[in-house]
Amino acid sequence: MKKGKLILWTVVLGFIAIFVIKVLSKTSDGKAAPEAPVFAVTTQQVQVGKIDGIMNYTGTVEGIAEAAIISQTAGVIEKVNFNVGQRVAAGSVLAVIENVQQKAATEQAGAAVLAAETGYEKAKNDLARIESLFSQNVATKDNLEMSQLGVKSALAQLKGAQAAQKVAEKQLADTYIKATISGAAATKDINVGGTIAPGMRVTQVVDLSKLKIKINVNENDVAKIIVGKRVDVRIDAYPDKIFEGKIATIGLFAGINVRTYQVEVLLDNRNTHEIKSGMFARCQIMTQSNENALIVPETAVTLNNDGSANVFVIDNGKAFLKKVIVGLKNAGKYEITSGIAPGAKVAVLGKERLADGMIVREK
Numbered sequence: 001m002k003k004g005k006l007i008l009w010t011v012v013l014g015f016i017a018i019f020v021i022k023v024l025s026k027t028s029d030g031k032a033a034p035e036a037p038v039f040a041v042t043t044q045q046v047q048v049g050k051i052d053g054i055m056n057y058t059g060t061v062e063g064i065a066e067a068a069i070i071s072q073t074a075g076v077i078e079k080v081n082f083n084v085g086q087r088v089a090a091g092s093v094l095a096v097i098e099n100v101q102q103k104a105a106t107e108q109a110g111a112a113v114l115a116a117e118t119g120y121e122k123a124k125n126d127l128a129r130i131e132s133l134f135s136q137n138v139a140t141k142d143n144l145e146m147s148q149l150g151v152k153s154a155l156a157q158l159k160g161a162q163a164a165q166k167v168a169e170k171q172l173a174d175t176y177i178k179a180t181i182s183g184a185a186a187t188k189d190i191n192v193g194g195t196i197a198p199g200m201r202v203t204q205v206v207d208l209s210k211l212k213i214k215i216n217v218n219e220n221d222v223a224k225i226i227v228g229k230r231v232d233v234r235i236d237a238y239p240d241k242i243f244e245g246k247i248a249t250i251g252l253f254a255g256i257n258v259r260t261y262q263v264e265v266l267l268d269n270r271n272t273h274e275i276k277s278g279m280f281a282r283c284q285i286m287t288q289s290n291e292n293a294l295i296v297p298e299t300a301v302t303l304n305n306d307g308s309a310n311v312f313v314i315d316n317g318k319a320f321l322k323k324v325i326v327g328l329k330n331a332g333k334y335e336i337t338s339g340i341a342p343g344a345k346v347a348v349l350g351k352e353r354l355a356d357g358m359i360v361r362e363k
Contacts, residue, residue: 040361042349043314047295048342051335053287053328055224057215061279063206067181069094073174074197077190084188088179088205095190095202099175106172109165116158123154183207186277206277211267212248213281216260222250224287231265232284235275243267243275245283290328293335300346301326301334312347312354313340314362319347321356
């Protein structure tokens with residue numbers, strides 16, 4: 001009897017369980033609840049191998065020294081002694097402005113200095129004579145004081161004449177426009193017979209014997225480079241060539257808004273002069289190499305604003321969010337130094353829609 005009741009209660013409870021499951025699987029409108037979506041992802045196993053840490057930055061080529069040659073005076077251009085691309089030496093005369101008046105003024109100033117020197121010498125001689133007479137009680141004290149004042153006045157006139165002579169000589173020198181550095185004339189902004197005014201550029205002289213490229217390195221990378229380190233430089237104009245450069249300087253402070261440090265790369269250009277100022281340069285800096293690194297595709301890694309990184313590990317049809325530490329980066333690959341194990345599968349495509357613990361389907 002008891003056994004029959006037990007069987008009866010078992011059957012009843014079974015029906016109740018089935019009823020509850022069906023009720024829970026219904027939505028409020030009585031329809032069956034939809035199944036959770038299963039997203040398809042593309043995965044790749046974590047590889048173990050060698051990775052070279054390479055940083056890539058771009059910049060514009062500049063001459064090691066550049067100078068705009070500016071006119072200091074106005075006038076008509078009488079002579080031009082250079083052409084575009086011509087090498088010029090520091091101190092060489094690039095152009096001459098008509099200077100007849102300046103030459104005459106210089107000669108006049110020289111004559112005034114000569115006259116002032118003569119007057120000064122006469123005043124000194126007169127003072128010496130009066131001092132001798134004063135010592136013999138022949139000349140009065142007033143005579144002595146007048147002679148002393150005469151020397152001071154003559155000296156003042158001499159200094160004034162000498163200053164005027166320097167001004168005249170400077171005005172004449174300004175009509176000879178000279179190169180301030182050695183290099184090549186990159187432009188030619190004047191012609192014979194044309195007029196020029198103070199502040200107008202005559203040419204831009206660029207020293208191309210050595211070149212520099214300024215690159216802005218972010219704060220995470222700047223600690224990985226040192227002065228003297230090799231840099232492989234590619235110029236778009238010469239796509240099949242690699243030029244060897246070196247880190248010359250590293251900035252000591254970062255930009256306020258961009259948080260980057262200015263780094264200068266130096267190139268030796270003395271033998272070929274192939275590279276020109278203004279060319280676009282791509283700089284590749286190798287930081288270090290790791291032989292047995294855990295490597296994942298760049299697309300598997302999500303870099304967060306706080307500097308952290310994570311990947312989705314796919315295991316038994318589920319996605320698990322894993323926080324990782326990123327090491328070297330090169331050619332679309334990341335080194336992972338912590339957070340995952342060799343051979344694990346990571347999502348490389350489709351991870352944007354994933355959440356921790358979500359059921360997924362591998363393509």
